[in-house]
Amino acid sequence: MPETTSAAPASGTASTRRRQLIAGNWKMNGTRASGVALAGAVADMARRNAPPCDLVVCPPATILMAVGGRLAGSTVSFGGQDCHAKPDGAHTGDIAAPMLADLGCRYVIVGHSERRADHGESDTAVKAKATAALAAGLTIILCVGETEAQRDGGQATSVVGSQIAGSLPEGAAAENCIVAYEPVWAIGTGRTPTGGEIAAMHGHIRASLRKHVGEAADRMRLLYGGSVKPSNAAEILALDDVDGALVGGASLKAEDFLAIAAAARKP
Ligand code: PGA
Secondary structure (H helix, E strand, C coil): CCCCCCCCCCCCCCHHHCCCEEEEECCCCCCHHHHHHHHHHHHHHHHHCCCCCEEEEECCHHHHHHHHHHHCCCCEEEEECCCECCCCCCCCCCCEHHHHHHCCCCEEEECCHHHHHHCCCCHHHHHHHHHHHHHCCCEEEEEECCCHHHHHCCCHHHHHHHHHHHHCCCCCCCCCEEEEECCHHHCCCCCCCCHHHHHHHHHHHHHHHHHHHHHHHHCCEEEEECCCCHHHHHHHHCCCCCCEEEECHHHHCHHHHHHHHHCCCCC
């Protein structure tokens, strides 16, 4: 099974034991035709030249079914970009976690900074969505990250620590929870933190997670996201405590997405 993490290390971060995961966040892009073509290209390239990591794509909800159909039998998993906190009910326009599971999704992104900003999602709201996703059997990709002003003000680690404390759901474990560190100022801007800044934040996130989930934190995968592209992927994916990437813009081109995946650490 591609998604399983390896056996629990006795101690330490044991980063080489965590199989890396590259997830594509397609955001609000794609029609049935273009989405199926992109998914098909990703699946075909991954079959011809298997990358040393797990692959996930998160298309818009409108094309999940079509993309899921194209990915059937491939090594590429798929997921949603958001879900509601309730399993069903009077919530016009929203999508419930069990509906995503029903389509064959294994993953769902929760707490992306664009949803936190565009839809005013608080940590409490994100936690409720994450809880619903776990109840539906999905693996969450829980996003955290500071704004530029917060980093400039020296608050990056405290902001991210409080986002983890406020949005990590009960029952989060290495098998059902992936945390993505996405500094808001690096998303879609072409700017990235230095390798040292990413490694330091990921170390901080893992230490925070240990307080909440104990040793499971050492097996939990931590992704970096924000302007990951083929030219910087190898450097980022080689960093301590980086267990993959959440890729936006570059995931819309199969060649770029697979080039990033090819740079993953060998398990
Ligand atoms: P980007 O987006 O790769 O286009 O910066 C990342 C994300 O928002 O997940």
